[in-house]
Amino acid sequence: AQSVAQPEDQVNVAEGNPLTVKCTYSVSGNPYLFWYVQYPNRGLQFLLKYITGDNLVKGSYGFEAEFNKSQTSFHLKKPSALVSDSALYFCAVRDMGNYGQNFVFGPGTRLSVLP
Amino acid sequence: DSGVTQTPKHLITATGQRVTLRCSPRSGDLSVYWYQQSLDQGLQFLIQYYNGEERAKGNILERFSAQQFPDLHSELNLSSLELGDSALYFCASSLSAGSQPQHFGDGTRLSIL
Numbered sequence: 001a002q003s004v005a006q007p008e009d010q011v012n013v014a015e016g017n018p019l020t021v022k023c024t025y026s027v028s029g030n031p032y033l034f035w036y037v038q039y040p041n042r043g044l045q046f047l048l049k050y051i052t053g054d055n056l057v058k059g060s061y062g063f064e065a066e067f068n069k070s071q072t073s074f075h076l077k078k079p080s081a082l083v084s085d086s087a088l089y090f091c092a093v094r095d096m097g098n099y100g101q102n103f104v105f106g107p108g109t110r111l112s113v114l115p
Numbered sequence: 116d117s118g119v120t121q122t123p124k125h126l127i128t129a130t131g132q133r134v135t136l137r138c139s140p141r142s143g144d145l146s147v148y149w150y151q152q153s154l155d156q157g158l159q160f161l162i163q164y165y166n167g168e169e170r171a172k173g174n175i176l177e178r179f180s181a182q183q184f185p186d187l188h189s190e191l192n193l194s195s196l197e198l199g200d201s202a203l204y205f206c207a208s209s210l211s212a213g214s215q216p217q218h219f220g221d222g223t224r225l226s227i228l
Contacts, residue, residue: 032213032214034216036219041221042221042222043117043119043205043207043219043220043221043222044158044205044207044217044219045117045219046216046217046218049214049216051214090158094214102148102160102163102170102171102173103148103160103217104160105150105157105158105160106157107157108157108158
């Protein structure tokens with residue numbers, strides 16, 4: 001069965017500093033990997049995805065993520081955090097070869113960027 | 116704006132009742148997904164439809180059912196409601212059923228009194 005772990009419930013970072021939100025996954029085949037962000041009282045918004053190819057994926061709002069197959073990780077990064085980046089971040093995985101399964105979302109990590 | 120419309124935004128009802136949540140997917144998207152988000156369970160996948168056909172099923176209770184109509188809008192029916200069904204229910208849509216990202220609506224907040 002596929003699963004996603006986000007080991008940190010909360011990440012605090014000062015504005016202007018780099019940020020990392022961690023994600024590890026488990027699938028039996030090759031993964032499709034996604035990051036989403038959720039602001040209060042809103043639905044999730046797509047940030048970026050990894051399907052195949054370059055391990056470094058660039059997405060919306062200056063975010064990027066690095067796929068590491070050996071560590072089964074897909075950490076979200078941003079070189080310089082903004083206060084407006086404060087939100088709930090979800091990592092999601094789907095087993096590429098198994099259409100009977102669907103997206104599995106991690107529990108979410110709350111990012112707080114302090115001014 | 117994701118292009119996914121969910122109605123109603125808020126719903127307050129009592130235990131034992133039945134409600135219907137509605138979702139209009141983004142224009143051109145054939146796949147619709149339903150999720151339940153609660154504080155203790157996180158985001159749980161319920162069910163997916165693709166072009167009118169059920170494609171995948173997650174942790175959906177037997178009291179819950181869904182369908183996707185020929186115009187591609189979808190409805191989630193919740194019956195014999197219990198206090199524990201109080202949650203945010205999200206609909207998402209995507210172009211296909213594969214690797215495309217999902218686009219989420221802003222959800223329906225269901226409160227059971």
